[in-house]
Every structure is written in C-alpha cells, then in structure tokens.
Amino acid sequence: MHVYADNASARHVNTVAGIEAPERYPAALAGVHLAANEGLPVEWRTCEPPPESFLAAVHELAYLRELQEVSAAGGGYLSADTGLNAHSWEAAARASGAAVGAVESALSGAPGFAAARPPGHHAGADYGMGFCLLNHAAVAAGHARSRGAERVAVLDWDVHHGNGTQDIFYADGRVLYLSVHQSPFYPGTGAAREVGEGAGRGLTANVPLPRGAGEEDYAAVFAGLFFPILREFRPEVLLVSAGYDAHAGDPIGGMRLEAESFGRFAAAVTALAREVDAAPPAFVLEGGYDLAALSESVAATLRGVCKQARPEWEYRGGNRAVEASRRALAPFWRSLR
Numbered sequence: 125m126h127v128y129a130d131n132a133s134a135r136h137v138n139t140v141a142g143i144e145a146p147e148r149y150p151a152a153l154a155g156v157h158l159a160a161n162e163g164l165p166v167e168w169r170t171c172e173p174p175p176e177s178f179l180a181a182v183h184e185l186a187y188l189r190e191l192q193e194v195s196a197a198g199g200g201y202l203s204a205d206t207g208l209n210a211h212s213w214e215a216a217a218r219a220s221g222a223a224v225g226a227v228e229s230a231l232s233g234a235p236g237f238a239a240a241r242p243p244g245h246h247a248g249a250d251y252g253m254g255f256c257l258l259n260h261a262a263v264a265a266g267h268a269r270s271r272g273a274e275r276v277a278v279l280d281w282d283v284h285h286g287n288g289t290q291d292i293f294y295a296d297g298r299v300l301y302l303s304v305h306q307s308p309f310y311p312g313t314g315a316a317r318e319v320g321e322g323a324g325r326g327l328t329a330n331v332p333l334p335r336g337a338g339e340e341d342y343a344a345v346f347a348g349l350f351f352p353i354l355r356e357f358r359p360e361v362l363l364v365s366a367g368y369d370a371h372a373g374d375p376i377g378g379m380r381l382e383a384e385s386f387g388r389f390a391a392a393v394t395a396l397a398r399e400v401d402a403a404p405p406a407f408v409l410e411g412g413y414d415l416a417a418l419s420e421s422v423a424a425t426l427r428g429v430c431k432q433a434r435p436e437w438e439y440r441g442g443n444r445a446v447e448a449s450r451r452a453l454a455p456f457w458r459s460l461r
C-alpha cells in the first residue's frame with residue numbers, strides 16, 4: 125500500500141469554514157500509522173504538484189489562474205464555505221499530485237491512498253465549492269486515461285454527492301462515476317435520474333439514501349447496483365473518492381456507518397478490482413470531520429485493502445433507493461434488467 129502525503133496539507137486554512145480543519149491531515153496520517161503499527165505493508169510516498177497540463181485536463185485554465193492569484197494575494201474566498209489562504213494553491217495542487225501518485229501506484233500493481241486535503245469532489249471544471257478547490261479524483265482519472273486506460277471508474281462513498289466529479293465526466297464515455305450519498309443534503313444534486321448525457325449516458329450512477337442509512341443500506345447499494353455495473357464496465361483503473369463523513373460520529377453527515385464499515389467497503393472494492401482484472405484501487409481522501417472517526421476509518425480502509433476478506437453481500441431486492449437507481453440505469457446495463 126503506497127500512501128501519498130505532504131505537509132502542505134496542514135498549511136491550507138479554509139478561512140470561512142473551519143470544520144475542514146488543518147488538523148484533519150494529522151488525523152488521517154494517524155490512521156495510516158495505526159495500520160502500519162499493526163504490521164500492514166505501508167510505504168510512504170511524497171507528492172509533487174502535477175504539471176499544469178494534468179490539472180488543465182479537467183479544469184479551465186482561467187479557473188486555475190484564479191486559484192493561484194487568490195492564493196498569491198494571501199487568500200480570499202470562492203463561495204460562502206470555501207476560503208483560501210496563502211498556502212491553499214500549493215496544498216490543493218499537491219493533493220492532486222497525491223491522487224496522481226496513487227494512480228501511478230495502482231498502475232504499477234500496488235494499491236494507493238492519497239492522504240491529503242483540501243478535499244476535491246465538489247470542484248468542477250471552473251468552480252470551487254464545498255471546501256474543494258481542485259478535483260483530485262478527476263485529475264487522477266484524467267491521468268489514468270493519459271496513461272492509456274480506456275475505462276476508468278470513480279466510486280464515491282463520501283456522504284455528499286460529488287457534483288464536481290459528476291459534472292466533469294457527465295458526457296464522457298470513458299469515465300464511470302458511481303456515488304452513494306445522503307439526500308436531501310448538500311449540494312442538492314445526485315438524483316437517481318441523473319445518469320449522464322451524450323456519450324456518457326448510463327455512465328453516471330447515483331444512489332441518494334435517506335438520512336440515518338447504515339451499513340446494510342450501503343451493502344445493498346454495492347451489491348445491487350455498483351458491483352453489477354462495474355462487472356459489466358470492467359474498468360482498468362478504479363478510483364475511490366473516500367470520504368468518511370458518513371461515519372455515525374461525523375458532525376456534518378447524518379449516516380450510521382462505523383469505521384469498520386469502511387474497512388468492509390475497501391475489502392469489497394479491492395476484491396472487485398481483482399475480479400475484473402483492474403489495477404488495485406487508488407483511494408483519494410475526501411471529507412470526514414470527526415478527527416477520531418477519521419483516524420479509525422482510514423486505518424480500517426487500509427486493513428480492508430491489505431488483509432480483509434471480501435464481505436459476503438448479496439442483493440435480494442427490496443431497498444427502495446437501490447430499486448429506483450436500478451430502474452433508472454436498467455436501459456444501459458444488462459445485469460440490471
């Protein structure tokens with residue numbers, strides 16, 4: 125397991141939303157240390173800001189310039205919840221570099237984990253919002269394509285819908301975006317009927333779950349929708365937007381997951397990647413705002429990847445949210461009919 129981290133993550137301060145705090149970075153690293161101290165094979169990797177062309181593959185150049193200028197001027201804000209200080213550009217660029225590194229690891233046969241902040245999945249081609257400046261998972265997916273991958277999947281289990289990732293790839297025929305999230309909730313997107321457009325029709329899969337959902341609901345989402353689609357799509361590279369704000373202890377999210385739930389998700393995703401001959405998964409840290417829950421959930425994820433058996437989930441129908449999403453996507457996927 126290659127873990128990508130850089131101390132620039134601790135220097136970005138969201139000047140208008142303190143909950144996405146610099147302390148999240150050492151908390152995530154503490155989770156990695158916890159796993160390493162148990163004997164899991166963790167290799168630390170540094171991360172550089174990627175070449176501008178990597179970022180420009182998913183973001184508008186004018187938007188990248190704006191971020192750089194606001195940072196260089198000492199800070200400012202993009203929206204009511206997304207502020208920058210003088211270090212924000214460097215932190216965000218290195219966090220994208222961490223995600224690119226995790227994809228490089230995956231392509232070399234080792235699972236990767238990008239332990240960096242700020243998060244990314246709410247950032248679109250020309251906008252930042254929801255604590256996010258650059259969309260690291262999207263940058264990493266773009267990088268995987270430039271390295272020759274024809275089919276890339278991004279599975280997003282953050283409690284929020286990754287509207288930025290969805291937007292960036294909505295009409296893209298080579299990137300599958302799968303999201304399970306709390307609804308109704310910020311940012312308001314991610315309905316089951318949002319399935320992509322043009323060449324990307326059928327390649328966006330959303331499962332909005334009601335507040336209070338637990339691991340049994342997520343297991344139904346994975347077994348009843350995500351995994352059948354992934355088995356048909358057969359991605360070569362599988363990215364996970366790994367947010368931990370669906371943990372029961374999270375102050376923002378309203379779900380009931382435990383740290384070990386994320387371990388089982390990670391084990392299931394790792395086994396699925398092996399089954400479809402994809403590279404090992406590359407994880408990109410997104411949200412997660414209770415520091416203890418974040419540490420424990422990151423440790424559980426690493427355990428899940430490295431040593432846990434695949435959970436035995438079977439979908440037998442009956443989950444309303446999963447059924448609605450299956451109906452919306454059935455025209456595009458044989459296994460859902």
Ligand SMILES: [Zn+2]
Nearest residue numbers: 282284369411
């Ligand atoms: Zn989130």
